[in-house]
Amino acid sequence: MRSDTFNEFDALTRFLGSRTGSARSPQFMPIDLYKIDNSYVLHADLPGMDPGSIDVKVDRGVLTITAQRTAPSEEGVQWLTSERFSGIYRRQISLGDDVDTERITASYDNGVLSLTIPLHEQAKPRQIEVVQGRDEAARPLVSSTAAPA
Structure with a gap:
């Protein structure tokens, strides 16, 4: 059976763990995915991430992107509003057989x-x-054991 790369990637993408999310913990990592020439290109929004916290792995045909944004210290802070997500972001995408993971x-x-x-x-x-x-390749084959006409 042939696999179609990214055919149902949204159905196969998941956020790490079973957390339900909150104002401080995101549920998603927005991505754009498109094909150009002989490659797929993926862009994932990860604003404010330490590049050292970003991890990209491929294992058994699944691409996993993980990143972490650390929350500011809560000690002595009286929040007026808190809209910036922190915590661990993870997105998994199933790759097809036609991708060169190396x-x-x-x-x-x-x-x-950007991947x-x-x-x-x-x-x-x-x-x-x-x-x-x-x-020559288009000529019909004649059996060597055929009787002469």
Whole structure:
């Protein structure tokens, strides 16, 4: 059975653990995902993250992105409003068979994690040359044991 990369990635993405979330703990990591040329490109919004806390792994066809934003100290603080999420963010995406997991690259710039996820060479579209005239490959095969006419 052939796997279609990212076909149902939203159904397979989950936030770490069974926490229900709150004003201080997010439930999601917004992403954009698109295909361009021979690669998929994923952008994940992770504003305010320490780049050292961002972890990207591939295991058994599942891409996992984990990052952590530490909450400011609560000691002696009287909050007037608290709208910035803190805690652990995690997103898991099932990859298809056509992805070259050995060549995935990642960068983090201006709060956005960008991944380039290339296709395997054999999964890339290729042009088949069409030749004019009869080609040896197109001739019908004749059995060597056929009786002469």
